[in-house]
Each structure stands twice: as structure tokens, then as C-alpha cells.
Amino acid sequence: MLSFIDFLWKSTLAYEGDIVIEMHDVYKVYKNGVKALNGINVKIDQGEFVYVVGPSGAGKSTFIKLMYREEKPTHGVILINGVNVKRVRDWKIPYLRRNIGVVFQDYKLLPNMTAYENVAFAMEAVEAPKRKIKRRVHEMLELVGLYDRMNAYPSQLSGGEQQRVSIARAMVNNPSFLIADEPTGNLDPENSWDIMYLLEEINSRGTTVVMATHNKEIVNTMRKRVIAVEQGVIVRDEEQGEYGYED
Amino acid sequence: MVMKIDTMIRHTREAINSLRRNTWMVFAACSAVAVTLLIFGIFLVFAFNINYLASELDKQVAIRASVSVSATDDDIDQLKGQLEKEPEVKKVTFVPKEEGLKQMKAQWGDDAHFLSGLEEDNPLPDTFVIEAKNPQQTERLAKKIDQNYRLIDHTEYGEGVTDKLLGLSSWVRNMVLVFGLGLAALAAFLISNTIKLTIFARRREIEIMRLVGASNWFIRWPFFIEGGVIGILGAIVPVTVVLVGYNAVVNILEANNAYSFFKLMGMWPLSFYVAGLTTLLGVMIGVWGSLISIRRFLRV
Incomplete structure (x- = not known):
């Protein structure tokens, strides 16, 4: 009975499986008057790998936050699989988020939990069955190469390792969409590349990856679609694009 | 709202951990609840007895x-x-x-x-x-x-004794309502402050829970439980004091024939009602306090 109700909830959302995000003429003005986005039009298909580049304060973060509904657009329409996100009721948003993983520059790990517990926490929070949690968490820690370090606390891990734990946490509920907001921002080049190979591996398994970045070397070496945002509008959207800025 | 036992145990554990973390705030909130419930409990004893007495007199009128x-x-x-x-x-x-x-x-x-x-x-x-x-x-x-x-x-009849009693009862009730509401609001405010501390202490966890798609109720439950537990803890002392005190009064009246016209309600049904209603009110105040903080600080 419970699983039937669960099924009903999810089916009304239609986010199971593939996710296609479209934005039509999206504006975002914050309450303090800052105009972050001024008419964004974009479509991201399932399975793509997208870099979002642009100067600081250009609106990259806002652009990304709209995708996982951390912010709502002031004007315009965001469609997820054809469904207007604005029309999705607040209580349904968590079920949308379960299919979108998010990774941050500062990892956002819980300091009083081990690597294992941090990853497991994401499954407990969505009330996954206990017997599944252990197996799945081990699987994810193996994927990110931290199986041996699962009992270490974040303070005992390097920055690169912490970021890999946070990627494991983002992926543990098997989302089809992964958002990374400057995931290599705090890392040295070597660790940055480890993270990039990991994201590419995840992408090759079918997960869409959208990544905001300031890292010129990565964008110009690992060629993917590049969306450049300046002053709240998309000024460039190229397949196999370049970074295009000097910093 | 449907919940597995595992989840319920988890929420309760979270709530108890938070209670332990903020001992002094919890103590203050419990004390406020206790004062409110003590007044409420004494009132209940009066109200039950006045009604009891009135109905006894009605039989004689x-x-x-x-x-x-x-x-x-x-x-x-x-x-x-x-x-x-x-x-x-x-x-x-x-x-x-x-x-x-x-x-x-x-x-x-x-x-x-x-x-x-x-x-x-x-x-x-x-x-x-x-x-x-x-x-x-x-x-x-x-x-x-x-x-x-x-x-x-x-013809003759019992000349308004009952009326006076019922009038007194409603006057007492109104007084308690005004005082009680004020005290209950104060208690709820203190509880909401305790809950606010917990929300603050757990803000990173809450952020992660929201990110990975924990349902709103999953995030709220521990705070409701925490408020409810504070309410129950706050009810223990006043229930004990009121019932022990009442028992003593009943014993004195029964032992002394001079007061034999004063017939009080027996210990058994009264203690049950008073304990039940007082604890229930405690839980309600606790949940009320949680609700204030959840709405203001949790944004889910």
C-alpha cells in the first residue's frame, strides 16, 4: 500500500528517468533589487555535459540554482520534462530534487559523520530501505575510489577526497541530473583532474552533468558544450566550446 | 505523513539528542510549561468538583x-x-x-x-x-x-444555591482562560526558542536534507517530537503536585467530620481526567511552540 502511494506521488511528477530542462525567457531579480538573470533561453538534454562559464557575478550561480529549484524565476518559464516548475506544488519539490544531485565548491559534508555516514545520510533522508543503503553506499564509495577511507571523518580527508565523498552523496540516490557549482574551485590541479575524470565517468553512464567553473585549463582540455553567461544573459553556447576568458 | 517505524525511531532519536544538547533551554521551557499546567491542573480540580457538587445539589434541588x-x-x-x-x-x-x-x-x-x-x-x-x-x-x-x-x-425549592455555584465556576473558568492563555503563550514562546536553537544547530543537516530531497515532513518531525516531549516533561511535576495535594485534601476532609457536608469527587476518576487533560495540554503547547519556529526558521 505504501509503495503504491509512493508510486502515485512519483508518477504525478514524471521525473523518473530522463530529465530535460528548458528555460524560456527567464528573468531573476532578487529582493534586494539585484538583476541576476535577464532573459535566459536554453535547453539541456539528458546525457549532456555542460560547462557554465562567465565572470564572477554574471549570474552563473543563479542560473544553476534555478535548475534545482533553490530559486524561483521572477519571470519566464522553466520546464522539466515539459512540466512547468512554477506549477509544481511546494510539497512535491523534494521528489523533484531526488532526481537531481548537487555538488558544491565547499563540499558541504557533515563534520561529525564519517564518509560512509555522510553518503548514507542522503539515502536515509529519502527513507530508503535499510538493507539497500549499505550496499549502495559501498558501491558509490567504490566508484569515487574511497572505499578504504569510508570510516574517516571529513577533517581526516584531503580536499579532493572530501569532494569525492560529496559526489558520492550526490549520486547515491541515482539521480539522472548532476549539478556541480565550481567543484574544483578549492582544489589543486591534480585533484581537480581526478574530480573531472570522475564527473566524466558519471556522465558516460548516462547522467547529465552541468558544471559551473572558472577553470580555463579544464574547459579547454576536456572539450564539452560551453554556455557563457554575462550580465544575466547567455552570450555564447557552443558544442566543444572554449573557455574564452583570460583569467 | 505515512511513516515507517525505522523513520519514527530515527526522528525520536534526533529529538532526544537535541534535548540533551540544550539542557538549560529545555529546563527553562519545561518550567514555563510546568507553571502553566500547574494552574491549569488546579483549575481542573476546582472545575470538576464544582460541577460535581452542582450536580449533586441539583439532585437535591x-x-x-x-x-x-x-x-x-x-x-x-x-x-x-x-x-x-x-x-x-x-x-x-x-x-x-x-x-x-x-x-x-x-x-x-x-x-x-x-x-x-x-x-x-x-x-x-x-x-x-x-x-x-x-x-x-x-x-x-x-x-x-x-x-x-x-x-x-x-411550593418551596433550594433557592439558587446551584446558580451561585455554577456562576462561581464560570467566573473561575474565565479567569483561568485569560491567565492560562497568557502563560501558555509564554511557554510556547520559550519552547519555540529551544526549537530555534535546535534548528540552528542542525542547519547544515537540514540544508543537506533539503538538497537530496527529504520530504518536508521528514524534516519537520523531529522538531514536533522535541516540542511534544518538552510538553510531556513539563507536565510531570504539576500533575504530581496537583494529585498528591488533592489526595491530601480529600483525606483531611474525610477524616474530619466537621466538613462532612463537603463532598469531593473521588481520587480515581479525577486523577485520570486531570493527568490526561494536563498532559494533553502540555503536548499541545509543545507542538504549538515547535510550529512557531518551524514556520519562521525552517522554511519547509
Whole structure:
């Protein structure tokens, strides 16, 4: 009975499986008057790998936050699989988020939990069955190469390792969409590349990856679609694009 | 809202951990709840007893209608039938004058010897004892019987004792309502502050839970439980104090014959009601406090 109700909830959302995000003429003005986005039009298909580049304060973060509904657009329409996100009721948003993983520059790990517990926490929070949690968490820690370090606390891990734990946490509920907001921002080049190979591996398994970045070397070496945002509008959207800025 | 037992245990564990973390805030919040509930508990004891006393008195507040000496046995039968047909009347009992004298002797007790010898030439009238369906109609019914029945000399009844008691009860209730609401609001405010601390202490966890798609209820539950537990903890002391105190008063009154007219409600049903209602109110205040903080600080 419970699983039937669960099924009903999810089916009304239609986010199971593939996710296609479209934005039509999206504006975002914050309450303090800052105009972050001024008419964004974009479509991201399932399975793509997208870099979002642009100067600081250009609106990259806002652009990304709209995708996982951390912010709502002031004007315009965001469609997820054809469904207007604005029309999705607040209580349904968590079920949308379960299919979108998010990774941050500062990892956002819980300091009083081990690597294992941090990853497991994401499954407990969505009330996954206990017997599944252990197996799945081990699987994810193996994927990110931290199986041996699962009992270490974040303070005992390097920055690169912490970021890999946070990627494991983002992926543990098997989302089809992964958002990374400057995931290599705090890392040295070597660790940055480890993270990039990991994201590419995840992408090759079918997960869409959208990544905001300031890292010129990565964008110009690992060629993917590049969306450049300046002053709240998309000024460039190229397949196999370049970074295009000097910093 | 549907929840697995695992999840429930998890929420309860979270709630208890937070309670341990903020011992002093919890203590302050519990104390505020305790003061509120103590007043509420004492009021409940009063209210139950006043209602109890009033209903006991109502049973005694019957109209005594004296039958004219000129009435024959047939008249009395007829009269009884007529009285029973009055819409306000619940019960009519005929008390012949011999029976009336016996009752009077029983009431006078040790002084009954003043009445001895009256059996020969009983000065008492035959009476009907009439109970109204609704005690509030007693006065009107008495007047009506006085006016409409030729063979009834006069009527008397318990002269508003009940009214005074019920009036006192509603006055006490209003006072408690005003004070109690103020105190309850204060207690809820203190609880909401405690919950605010917990929300603050757990803000990173909450952020992660929201990110990975924990349902809103999954995030809220531990805070409701925390508030509810504070309410229950706050109820322990006042319930104990009120019941032990009441038990002592009942014992004193029972031991001392001078107060025998004061009949208090027994310990058993009262303690059950008082403990239940007080704890329930404690939980409600706790959940109210949680709700304030959840709405202001949790944004889910």
C-alpha cells in the first residue's frame, strides 16, 4: 500500500528517468533589487555535459540554482520534462530534487559523520530501505575510489577526497541530473583532474552533468558544450566550446 | 505523513539528542510549561468538583409542594397525574405526611426527640417532591405550580444555591482562560526558542536534507517530537503536585467530620481526567511552540 502511494506521488511528477530542462525567457531579480538573470533561453538534454562559464557575478550561480529549484524565476518559464516548475506544488519539490544531485565548491559534508555516514545520510533522508543503503553506499564509495577511507571523518580527508565523498552523496540516490557549482574551485590541479575524470565517468553512464567553473585549463582540455553567461544573459553556447576568458 | 517505524525511531532519536544538547533551554521551557499546567491542573480540580457538587445539589434541588389538607385521596391521585403531564417535570414522588415526619427525624438526628409525640397529631402536610427536567427551570416550574393548582398550598425549592455555584465556576473558568492563555503563550514562546536553537544547530543537516530531497515532513518531525516531549516533561511535576495535594485534601476532609457536608469527587476518576487533560495540554503547547519556529526558521 505504501509503495503504491509512493508510486502515485512519483508518477504525478514524471521525473523518473530522463530529465530535460528548458528555460524560456527567464528573468531573476532578487529582493534586494539585484538583476541576476535577464532573459535566459536554453535547453539541456539528458546525457549532456555542460560547462557554465562567465565572470564572477554574471549570474552563473543563479542560473544553476534555478535548475534545482533553490530559486524561483521572477519571470519566464522553466520546464522539466515539459512540466512547468512554477506549477509544481511546494510539497512535491523534494521528489523533484531526488532526481537531481548537487555538488558544491565547499563540499558541504557533515563534520561529525564519517564518509560512509555522510553518503548514507542522503539515502536515509529519502527513507530508503535499510538493507539497500549499505550496499549502495559501498558501491558509490567504490566508484569515487574511497572505499578504504569510508570510516574517516571529513577533517581526516584531503580536499579532493572530501569532494569525492560529496559526489558520492550526490549520486547515491541515482539521480539522472548532476549539478556541480565550481567543484574544483578549492582544489589543486591534480585533484581537480581526478574530480573531472570522475564527473566524466558519471556522465558516460548516462547522467547529465552541468558544471559551473572558472577553470580555463579544464574547459579547454576536456572539450564539452560551453554556455557563457554575462550580465544575466547567455552570450555564447557552443558544442566543444572554449573557455574564452583570460583569467 | 505515512511513516515507517525505522523513520519514527530515527526522528525520536534526533529529538532526544537535541534535548540533551540544550539542557538549560529545555529546563527553562519545561518550567514555563510546568507553571502553566500547574494552574491549569488546579483549575481542573476546582472545575470538576464544582460541577460535581452542582450536580449533586441539583439532585437535591427538588420542589416540595404542600398539598392542601382538604384534598382527598382521589384528589391526590388526580393531582399526581396532572403534575406528571407538565412538560418541565421529570419525576413526581408523593410523600405522605407520616413519611415526611420520618425524614425530618432522620435529618434532625440527635435533636429528633423534639419531634416525638407528633405522630399522633401530625402537623406536616402531605407533599409532592417534584424534580424538573432541567434544574434551571426549577424556579419557573415552582411558580407555575403555585399559581395553577388550587389544591397546592405553596411550593418551596433550594433557592439558587446551584446558580451561585455554577456562576462561581464560570467566573473561575474565565479567569483561568485569560491567565492560562497568557502563560501558555509564554511557554510556547520559550519552547519555540529551544526549537530555534535546535534548528540552528542542525542547519547544515537540514540544508543537506533539503538538497537530496527529504520530504518536508521528514524534516519537520523531529522538531514536533522535541516540542511534544518538552510538553510531556513539563507536565510531570504539576500533575504530581496537583494529585498528591488533592489526595491530601480529600483525606483531611474525610477524616474530619466537621466538613462532612463537603463532598469531593473521588481520587480515581479525577486523577485520570486531570493527568490526561494536563498532559494533553502540555503536548499541545509543545507542538504549538515547535510550529512557531518551524514556520519562521525552517522554511519547509
